[in-house]
Amino acid sequence: MHSVAKLLLGAAVAAGIGAAGFAAIAQSDPKIGTLATDPEGPLPDPKRVGVVLPKDIKCTGAVGKQETCYLFGDPSKPGPYTVLYRWYPGNFSKPHFHNNERWAYVISGIWWTSSSSVYDERTTYPVRAGSVAIDRKDGIHWDGSRKGDKEPAVLILSGIGPNITYSVDENGKPVGPPR
Helix, strand or coil: CCHHHHHHHHHHHHHHHHHHHHHHHHHHCCCCCCCCCCCCCCCCCCCCCCCCCHHHCEEEEECCCEEEEEEECCCCCCEEEEEEEEECCCEECCCEEECCCEEEEEEECEEEEECCCCCCHHHCEEEECCCEEEECCCCCEEEEECCCCCCCEEEEEEEEECCCEEEECCCCCECCCCC
């Protein structure tokens, strides 16, 4: 396993254990028994807990085709990032690869992906909601949502930037400038 993946996996496990411990403590106190209908508390202090409201999340792309929403960090800059992708039915990327590994979790819909350097939608595999996929460093792939899908494919994708994308020809050789 790549060292960054091990680091992220370790952090996720530690966070999960910490959250489970906290939840157990909070649930054991009978005085903490609010209902969803009780008044909400104040927005957390941003120095302690950062909250980005949906209206403040920056998205690029086009509704009805493909949208990229930046949840944390920036893929074009050094450091960790997390983005949300929405692939609308009938839209795909073209064969390409990246300079680093990226990890995706499919939230809803079906994310169709292929590792072929030839664009042929019949070669795409359905990665369904709840699945995790890894774009390997320098691994040719392409993806999107097939025509006729009932909803967009929505996924969360994380990586360590800067992320550089290289388009490829049918022989898998890079073409054009990197993006």
